[in-house]
Amino acid sequence: LTLEERLASYVVEGTKEGLIPDLDEALKKYTALEVINGPLMAGMSEVGRLFNNNELIVAEVLQSAEVMKASVAHLEQFMEKNETAVKGKIMLATVKGDVHDIGKNLVEIILSNNGYDIVNLGIKVPPEQIIDAYRREKPDAIGLSGLLVKSAQQMVLTAQDLRNAQIDVPIMVGGAALTRKFTKTRILPEYNGLVLYAKDAMDGLDLANKLMN
């Protein structure tokens, strides 16, 4: 197997045996983010496909998630850091009913490496909790993540609850089941402020930078 194939296969097989040396090897060729977005994400897509075909069970997908998390934890120290003044405060949450947090946590790393103060509320966060935390933390923006189809709908409900609580700071949304179109036609109309769709973590950083300027 090539290095790239091996990296993808750690994720698919859910094994960490040899992972760290191969990650270090990959860093000679790629940036940390390229390793994540390239071979590691390719492995995750394959996991999603196999899971969809009932060729993997949840316990196996969890092991794949562990490999992805361990990889990101190792690569984090090699990611580009911009030592700037704090640009703003952003609150992140995976929406109610959804446990997927690898993407959200990657967004946290990238934003915090680039001058943002992050309040990460974790997973399965109901709107009430987001509203309470907003009042306590006063962030400049709220980021919502969700990977399930029902999470896209949950974002609509969350936007409504935030609006009813008189909150109107920009909301940034991301996650596999979401599209720019859904964001514009279904979430935005339910809110009194901006709602921006981020296709990946870097896009999230670009949007945050535009918002804060």
Ligand code: B1M
């Ligand atoms: Co789940 N799962 N899962 N899963 N899982 C998916 C999402 C699924 C597509 C797999 C499939 O069937 N093909 C499917 C959803 C189907 C649907 O709704 N249409 C699915 C399912 C069905 C489920 C369960 C229901 C399975 C079950 O129990 N029967 C269950 C749900 C539990 C729940 O949430 N209530 C479940 C559970 C799990 C595990 C716990 C085993 C594990 C998650 C572990 C964890 O996160 N701690 C897991 C995993 C790993 C996946 C897949 C395989 C990979 C997700 C991932 O981590 N990707 C996934 C299939 C897939 O996506 N290919 C799948 C890597 C990550 C870096 O990417 O999160 O997309 P992603 O984030 C990207 C962008 O989306 C974006 O930036 C990130 C990086 O650039 N982004 C943002 C995300 N959030 C953002 C927020 C932003 C900006 C950008 O601003 C705020």
